Amino acid sequence: xxxxxxxxxxxETFSVPGHCAVCDRDTAFLVDHQYCFVEPGGRRVPNWxxxxxxxxxxxxxxxxxxxxxxxxxxxxxxxxYVTGSVTPLFQxxxxxxxxxxxxxxxxxxxxxxxxxxxxxxxxxVTRLTFPDGAF
Numbered sequence: 185x186x187x188x189x190x191x192x193x194x195x196e197t198f199s200v201p202g203h204c205a206v207c208d209r210d211t212a213f214l215v216d217h218q219y220c221f222v223e224p225g226g227r228r229v230p231n232w233x234x235x236x237x238x239x240x241x242x243x244x245x246x247x248x249x250x251x252x253x254x255x256x257x258x259x260x261x262x263x264x265y266v267t268g269s270v271t272p273l274f275q276x277x278x279x280x281x282x283x284x285x286x287x288x289x290x291x292x293x294x295x296x297x298x299x300x301x302x303x304x305x306x307x308x309v310t311r312l313t314f315p316d317g318a319f
Contacts, residue, residue, distance in 0.1 A: 200236065206251050206276050207240040214239055242272040251276050265312075265319040269304055285319075 199212035219231040230236070236245045243251065254277055258264055262281065268274050269286030278284040287307035294306040297313030307313060 204238040206248050211238055241276050247273045255280055263319050267309055
């Protein structure tokens with residue numbers, strides 16, 4: 185594996201073939217060196233967790249793993265809560281679990297549990313307003 189990875193690292197941006205479980209299709213994951221680790225000697229190693237992105241769903245490895253976990257831990261009819269509602273992660277979850285609810289932390293004085301004009305719900309994760317057992 186290290187030899188395969190080393191062969192990829194010369195280009196500024198490149199792709200890695202694979203299968204996206206969120207999109208459920210083969211794809212060429214996009215990789216760049218943003219947030220990379222620079223080894224002694226100057227070799228740049230991509231941040232594989234954050235910068236291996238599916239061009240179909242726009243999710244990186246970390247987000248695809250989160251969707252995979254939520255799918256494994258829930259059933260199609262379950263209500264799922266995601267801390268975020270304006271991200272590709274929320275959209276991916278919502279496409280797989282129709283009862284996904286998301287929120288943002290809005291600091292403009294909006295009442296917790298209320299929604300602002302564009303439909304974004306305000307929640308503080310330290311004091312959620314959902315009833316016990318809602319998710």
